[in-house]
Amino acid sequence: MHMPQPQLEPTEAQLIRRVCGGEPDAFEELVRPYERMVYLTAISILRNQADAEEVAQDAVLKAFSKLSTFRGECKFSTWLVEITYNEARMRLRKDRRHLYESLDDQQQDPEGDYWPRDFADWRPIPSELLEDDETRQTLQHAINSLSPSYREIVVLRDIENLSIKDAATILGLSEATVKTRLHRARLLLRDALAPGLDGCWSTGQRYQKVRPW
């Protein structure tokens, strides 16, 4: 007989039982490992700290209220991020400022081939550079400049480290579409941050140091 694979870590399952059994304080312990995921999901869609915080608060309240309906069909973290994602999208729909962005988004053709704009050789970038404000801001700016459908997938897969399958569930897309968008987003980021975009190799000049690395 086929038995369903348990999706929950035992401690999470215990915490969920405790919350549903009348111990609301256990909820913070349950959500704590995923607080950053909740915030990043919200800010990747809303791009505004105040809105992202409010949506994050609404999302955990909703998760708390609906916890007894959680059946463990997916991981708790996926369920929580999905709630956050839907809350953020609802907020966005109410906010007309983003209409222009969605139009812009539709003009992209993720199915067509993407040609890298730059073939400059990349030296490995040491991760210690992330201690540097300028490096962090440069990377953050590049991610924030992506259109929403690309930014969301980069946040879910590359920043929050969700699987392609979980990201597809949250976004309501096929895994194939998620892979295509992820691929395009990574190429766009690479181009945005490529050292050769100074144009020096085409003009025969030496690289100017415009990136922090």
Place this chain on the structure above:
Amino acid sequence: MLEHRTEISESETLVIKKDAMTTIEISCVEVWREVSNYLEADISPELRERMEAHFKVCVHCSAVLDGMRNIVGLVADGRLFQTPPGFHKRLYSKIRLRP
């Protein structure tokens, strides 16, 4: 040989002689299409072998791969995006305020 970085076209296919019996062919455009799946280890062993052979001889595709690998590594680093100070405390405020 690709003379200039901007002049790669789909028709310029790199041919690699694997041995006397086999020729593996893959174009730069095909490599770019799969480079993200390559990093995800989400390609067939046969395609992986062809791409690895291509990277050994094509500086342009190696640059695309190295750049993407760099970006994916940096973006995954927890220091890049952090929650604002006091976020943890505020996050549960609406739960605490519920009737």
